[in-house]
Amino acid sequence: MNIEKLIEEAKLARDKAYVPYSKFQVGAALLTEDGKVYHGCNIENAAYSMTNCAERTALFKAFSEGDRKFTMIAVVADTDRPVPPCGACRQVISELCPKDMKVVLTNLKGDIQELTVEELLPGAFSPEDLHE
Ligand SMILES: O=c1ccn([C@H]2C[C@H](O)[C@@H](CO)O2)c(=O)[nH]1
Numbered sequence: 001m002n003i004e005k006l007i008e009e010a011k012l013a014r015d016k017a018y019v020p021y022s023k024f025q026v027g028a029a030l031l032t033e034d035g036k037v038y039h040g041c042n043i044e045n046a047a048y049s050m051t052n053c054a055e056r057t058a059l060f061k062a063f064s065e066g067d068r069k070f071t072m073i074a075v076v077a078d079t080d081r082p083v084p085p086c087g088a089c090r091q092v093i094s095e096l097c098p099k100d101m102k103v104v105l106t107n108l109k110g111d112i113q114e115l116t117v118e119e120l121l122p123g124a125f126s127p128e129d130l131h132e
């Protein structure tokens with residue numbers, strides 16, 4: 001699975017977005033070590049703060065199915081620049097994915113930004129910070 005294919009998967013995921021309030025569709029595709037792809041879309045709620053972003057949907061789906069080893073995530077939205085994940089998703093990605101995992105941010109125009117999990121949230125609060 002290459003970057004281009006994973007982006008296509010993220011676009012398919014985006015089509016499933018439930019966004020009656022923002023009308024802003026986001027899709028994510030998360031690739032596991034053994035080649036499985038988890039789709040995620042944003043799912044909004046009339047109680048707005050209950051909204052779940054596409055990135056966290058994909059990660060939570062994978063974790064809940066027992067998959068924990070990931071090699072790449074792609075995220076797509078109709079933005080001018082490659083879609084920037086929100087702070088909550090950066091925090092969750094930084095804990096559940098390897099620091100050197102590839103994060104591919106893109107948009108419908110085909111702009112692509114590639115970075116690592118560490119670059120997505122430098123100095124993230126981590127499980128180690130809970131220990132003395
Ligand atoms: O990276 C992002 C940024 C935003 N959203 C969603 C949350 C909300 O449903 C809508 C507008 O913020 O986009 C995502 O899913 N991922």
Ligand SMILES: [Zn+2]
Nearest residue numbers: 053085086089
């Ligand atoms: Zn988010």
